[in-house]
Amino acid sequence: MHSYTLIAPAKINLYLEIIGDRSDNYHELAMILQSIDLADEIELHSISTDTIRVHCNHPLVPTDRSNLAYRAAELMATEFPNTFAKYGGVEITITKRIPVAAGLAGGSTNAAAVLVGINLLWKLGLTQSELEELGATLGSDVPFCVAGGTAIATGRGEQLSPLPSLNNIYIVLGKYKSLEVSTPWAYKSYRQEYSDSYIRDSDNLAIRASAVHSGEMVKAILHQDAKEIAQKLHNDLEKVVLPAYPQVLQLRETFANAGVLGTMMSGSGPSVFALCESQEHAEEVKLQVKTATKNEDLELFVTKAIAHGIQIVS
């Protein structure tokens, strides 16, 4: 085959705890990540010139080297120069449906799709864990995007332990189109405000003195209980993003007033998601929030938890 089409799902953070500061400038994290069926489509074509080309239907997504999908192809070309020379270049077409700079790992999932797709296009035969390892060099969320489903992510987010998949969990997701939150800004602000209370260990890892609570969320997931999961939602980055972005706080409150099971910002925001009882309930909540906010800038999606990462369509 000279072309592949792949589906690249977004993720939400059911749980995000900042455990401490690492000497490599990243944060030590305890996260629980969940793939959702809101997804981009990625087409890969072999081309005869030995170049990488990216096209995207979204005006705010770069198509040069700063696109994570481009960097994923470049990484494969560097790692496997002989295969790159044999098969020629790659044209990548991204159809964006995942809101950009939203805390939904849009760029990371595109990069994951390119790794999975080039593995097929160039017949490399890499295993999922080898693809995850390559992905970790591009970004902390990329390994999870390759694997997908439900997982605990530790380290800087790249070390994964799978959890049982969540079934029939319906979610409403809201994002103001014109609002973007920079992930580096959110983590930097958190460090500035909270790292004084950290304790330094023998590996020079500065660890927060408080207990880690992700175990409660893991229990809720094992019980497959949406209400229990909703009660255990947690995101430390809300502490810095909500005060700086009152619209995000307001959206969170609007969801809470619409009678959802629970609501939380995803990743570094500004997306806010809400867990609902059923698909019908999620549709009702979407309508209620749309009516309450009366804001054309607010995009709302009904989505659900899925058990997979990158999927090959053809």
Ligand code: ATP
């Ligand atoms: P994360 O949840 O991993 O922090 P995010 O969902 O907050 O990611 P992205 O949608 O990945 O954010 O976008 C972050 C920035 O990356 C954007 O400003 C965008 O210009 C740039 N970017 C680079 N490549 C892509 C891509 N393939 N898709 C979307 N944005 C990309």
